[in-house]
Amino acid sequence: MTATLEKPITAFQIKRIMQNCSYQVETKNEWVQWVTGDVNCTSLKSITHDQAIKIMHAQTGTKPLNEPTENWAVFDKANPKHKVILSLLYQMQWVKPSEKWGEVPDLDRLSAFLQSEKSPVKKKLKDMEPLELEKLIKALSGIVKHRYK
Structure with a gap:
């Protein structure tokens, strides 16, 4: 996906991220910098929908539903x-x-x-x-x- 085809962040996501940051602008700036990997980027409107989801999951400690998990059920047919x-x-x-x-x-x-x-x-x-x-x-x-x- 190119940057032009990615979905933009939604108003709900902006509100939720700010809520999770206790409306602290500096904290929000750090999250945006973390997800973009760019220390000069601080605006929520500059990130994508998927990046917003990544921030929200990191803030709440939840795992995205579609995130693959490691398979612990690999069998040894000789055992x-x-x-x-x-x-x-x-x-x-x-x-x-x-x-x-x-x-x-x-x-x-x-x-x-x-x-x-x-x-x-x-x-x-x-x-x-x-x-x-x-x-x-x-x-x-x-x-x-x-x-x-």
Whole structure:
């Protein structure tokens, strides 16, 4: 996208950024300089819609909805404990449709679970030690039991 095709900042975004800065002009200037990478740029009207979104997410500590997350659910097909986890995903009905296979485990959901506070081990699946995998299997088994009470 060239600069001429990018959407300009909206009035709502200007208001929200200023609100998040407690209407402190110097603070707003720093945010504009940060997002543009230009120390001479201080006007909100000079930034794009996407840059405004980046500022607002940084101010509030939220993550943009379309921001890709790292996949923590990469399996080792030779590891028998990984195969147990795949089986548990089917039993928990954490699956999504697939044209080729009918349905497949929802690895995005597993990855989000591994990164959440609910996970007993906050690590990538491939980085887990055997005891950590056992903890994860026990937690997922608990979800299966709860589902079929």
